[in-house]
Structures are given as C-alpha cells and as structure tokens.
Amino acid sequence: MGNPRRHTMRRATLLMGAAALTPAALLTAQAPSAQAFGTVNALGQHAEHERITRAALACAPGRPSDGTCFEPRSLDQIAGHKGTFGAVGAPDTDEIATPEAHCDNADFLTAAGYPRSREEATRQLQACVAKLQSRFREGVDAAGGTLKADGTVAPRESDLTRDCTFSLGVPGRNKCEAIEGLGRALHGVQDFYSHSNWADKAATGRPLGKDNPPGLGLPAPSPLLALSTGRPPAAADVPRELTTGCFSLLPLGCSQRVQHSGLNKDTGLIDPATGATGNPATDRGRTADNFDRAVRAAITDTRRQWTDFRDALTARYGKDRAATIGCVLTHDDPARACAPKG
Template identity: 45%
Template sequence: MRQYFGKKLPLSFFIATMTLIVVPSQSEVANAFGTVNQLGQNSEHARITRHALTCQPASSAGTCLEENTLESLAGTRGTFGAVGAPDRGRGMLTSFAHCSAGDHFEVQGYPQTAAEAQAKLTECRDYMVSNLDHAVIDAADLLDQNGDFRSRETSMFGGCVYKGSQHGRAKCNVLAHMGRILHASQDFYSHSNWVDLPNFEAPNSTDNPPGLGQRGPSPWLDLRMARPQFPRGLISGCFDNQSYLGEDKGCLYGDGTVHRVRHLNVNKDTGTIDPYIGAATTERGAINDNFKHAVQAAILDTADKWRTLNDRLIATYGDTNGRKMICALTHDSPKKSC
C-alpha cells in the first residue's frame, strides 16, 4: 500500500503536531495507504505491516518481528518507519515506488496504450526486485567471517534513520529495503484494480474503470518468479499531484477537458483497519468491499514478501548462516535470543 492512502499534507500540519521530530518539506507528503493519523489517514501502511508481521502464539520462526524491530519497520505514531519512508522526500515523486501511472482505458485517443501501462507497473515490480537484491547483499554484514553476529550491525540500539540511501547498521539497511518493497506491494493493492470491482450501477468509464475482482495476493507480484505473466486488464491510476488532491484538472488530455483514469478513480487508500477491517473513506474503496479486499490482500502479501526474503537468504548464504541472518533481522537482541 503505497506511501499513499491519503492526501498531500501541508507543512503547517507537521509543524503543529510533530515535536522533537525533523519536520519534512512540502514534498514529503503521503499519497497512498496512509502513513499518518490525520487528514483522513489512519496509518494504514503501519497497520497492515503489523497485522502481517506481529508475533502470535502460532507464529513460526522467522515469520514475525519482535517489538522494537517491528516498530522500526512499521513506524510508530509520529514517525514514518521503513515502510512509510517512500512517502517522504523524492520517493513521493516516483510513480514506481507506489505502483502508480499504469493507467489505460479502451477509448479512442487515450494517451497511454495498454503496453505502456503494463511497462509502468512492471517498473514498480522491478523496483521491488531490485530492493530485494540489495537487502540480500546488505544482510552479509550481519555476520562476521566466522558466522557470528556482529553486535553493532545487528543491534536496534539508537534506532534507524530511513532517509537517503544509507541508514546506518546492516540491519537498518535491510529493513530500509524491505520497507520500500512492502510500501510498493501494499500500494499495488490500493492503487491498482487487482482486487476491486466497479460500480455496477454506472457504465464503465475513466471515472468507473473495470476491476479484476481478484482475491488475495497477485501471483504477478511473487518475487520468487523471474518472468510472471502480466494480468490482463491490470491498471493503476494516472500519476499526477492534482489527481491525488482529487481535483479534476489533474491528468487531462485531448482538448484539456477529458481526464485519464486517475488515482482518485481507483484508490482504496484509507479506512478503518483496527480493531477490524471496517468502513472505507474513498469512493472506490467504499463499494463492493473493495477496501477490505485490498487490505486483506496487502496483509497476506506483506507476510509473503518477508518469507521471500527468508528464502533468498538461505538460498544465498546457506541454511546455517541464512537462518542466523533471519534471526538477526527478526529479533531485537539476536546475540541474546538467537
């Protein structure tokens, strides 16, 4: 769920409500599954991540994160965390970080072909694959040459800073890459038409584009697969700041009066997730339980993305070292707990 569910936040909001925190610039806004608790957002990214990765009595080893590590990945109130980091700075301006810009509609003169829309969404998937590759590479620094935990590189003491390309310790770097993957994959379900259905009481149009009505994670987003088949009819919304703000002047074409399929027309970014998945607060999310299905798919896919990292670590570094790396990434104090 892309650093999205939500609208652009004014700088005044951060000045007024966030103390002892570095105030982001006006470009550091949230346009996807929400990352803050104001202006219609309810930290949807963080909540989805916690649903997927919080340790439960039945959790198996390596599939859940201890408290401090999970807080760093998901973020706490007033912070973005690794999963919210793409909603600040330059990340907000890159469509591939949020699986946006894959819009298409079968009408004469539409400014983007189906192939071009597919290419935009494929760029988002490639971004996830690249971050997974970098997470696996950075994990090598969790252990020394003897396969022992490197105390500084695995510690959560002092926290992580998810800004820029380097975040401090090896564990922070791995979590940063995973945050980008999870943000993009969560946004995929919010920003695309994979899970949703249109309003059947109105004709299909750029205001009411077709939906695929799928349930659960998309096989196309399984990062274990090298060249998965692209889902026929899959689209997301036009990437334009005005469209995110819900203004009709965004994403216009032709004589300047016709609009493309906008983020406004497909997003399922905001709504109630805790203590249960409840009401949606976007138009597309509120019909046909679209928000609920987007959240459910995002939770399942978030858990699978973490399992994918585990699989890659074992395949790359062997069973013994791979499992030690997994333990270092899931435990707050691996030298004591693993």
C-alpha cells in the first residue's frame, strides 16, 4: 500500500472521522481502511473484503439458497454493497485502532536482537483469535432470536426492507445481529492471510529480514483460526517463523519491526463471482503471486467459517431449529421461504 506514513495519516483521519459520524453517516461514508483488505472503491482500494465474501458465499445467479449460500439481499448485508461497508467491513468503521480485529502486531523474526519475542508475538496472535471467536459466538447467540418460541420465523427479526446497521454498537434485528457477528469474525480471518506470511512467499534475490520476512507458503484454512472451538491456538501450534505486520498510528511506532506496509497484500482486483485476481498493488502482493495466494486463502477460510457457523447453530439449537435459522440468514424473504411446509 505504498508509503507507511501516508497509511498512518489515512488511518488517523478515519479514526477521528468515525468518532464523529452518526451510524447513518457511517453506512454511506466512503472512508478508506488503511490496514486491511479494502472496504471501499476509492483511494487505491477495490472493495476487496466485499469481493472476497461474495466469491465465497454468493448463490449462483438466479439460484435460490439451499442454506449454504446467500441470496442477493442477504449477501448485501454480510458483504456490503455500494454505499455500505456490510458486516465484513464493519471493523473498518469502529475498530480501526483495535489490532486484534485485524490480526495486526503479532510480528516476529528469528533474527538476533528483534525487539519482540516469539512468545510476545504468539500472545498477540492468540488475542486476535480470541477476539474473532467472541464475534463468532455473538453471531451464534443472536441467531436464535430470528425464530419464535415455537420454532417458526420471527418476521420482524428477519426483515431486510432496510439495510442492517453494523457500526458503533447500534442494536438491530436479530438477523442483522447474527450476520454482524459472523461478518466481523470473517473480517479478521480474511485479514490474517493478507497481513501475515502464512500463505505467501518472500522475494527471491533479497536477504530475509524485517523488509522481506520469510514466507511460509502454507495452505488454507489455517488450523490457527478454528473459531468454532472457542479456544485460541496453543503456543506450540504456532509456526516459529509466523509473523503479521506491525501497525502504529505513531510515525516511528514500528521502527525495527516487520511493518504492515511491507507485508500486507491488501489491494488488487478481485472478480466477485470467481475470485480471480489481477493487478496487485502492494510490493508483497506483487511478489510470487502473493495477492492471489492471500485472496484464495481468504475465500477458502470464509467458506470454512460459514460451514462451522452452521455446525455451531446445530450444536446450540438442535438440528431442526438450526436448519430454519440457516434458512432465515441466507434467504431474502425468510417469512415465506422458511415457513413450515404442508
């Protein structure tokens, strides 16, 4: 994403602006994220979070949902659409300065004298996973409220006549609350692959170091992001050379550390139907097809998390109620589509 000082200024501007905006204004503001896959079509971003989520979760055009994919209006809520961030983009409106929401600051190098230990980096990664697990759990908790006590659809809690509001803790319909929990969890999961070296490769012909950390080239989904378990990964399961980037609002806050600006693969073009990528815009993203690696990994793990979310609904509410809840979350007219047959 280019100049790290410019990133800091962008992020500081968005942080101050988000504090002053009303929830309604946040839904229409096209403010940039300076530290994640993009959420808007401006300032070098191409709504990367939205496009990843659409590629992962959309039903085929004209096909009704079978409970595993999202119909268009429901997909708009989780992925976002023109003028909105969607649930997956919500952390870029009100958790901009929360590193755990984006899996930032879990940086480490094996080089002698690196200013953070492996143990410190692992604790920060565990805090990120714990944060995402709490969001995942919030979504499962809220999903139960989409049904009445008798197991039928609660129409007022599942209506999408109006877009959901996902920013600044504004309460909403239970379908919106469930989608928000899942979407905020997905944001951090997707950022993990952009902000870390889990799936990428280092540049050849350059020495390894803070400006060119090693790439692990590992597959997705990462076992570190098993959100449905409710348990952060054990320290022994974290690869020793795993690193994410350090991000700070202070100009020298990440001095001598692996920086977000040098490791991220945040921006480029993504086909929202197929997930095909092009025109990576960051140095690390242009190296060894790393932008494509990050996007494909994010799509794969987004699908894993949605599968695990449905399994968590079954574990929490039982098979029949969970099936109806899944229908409500994925269908645009659940009062009709998810009503008892016969």
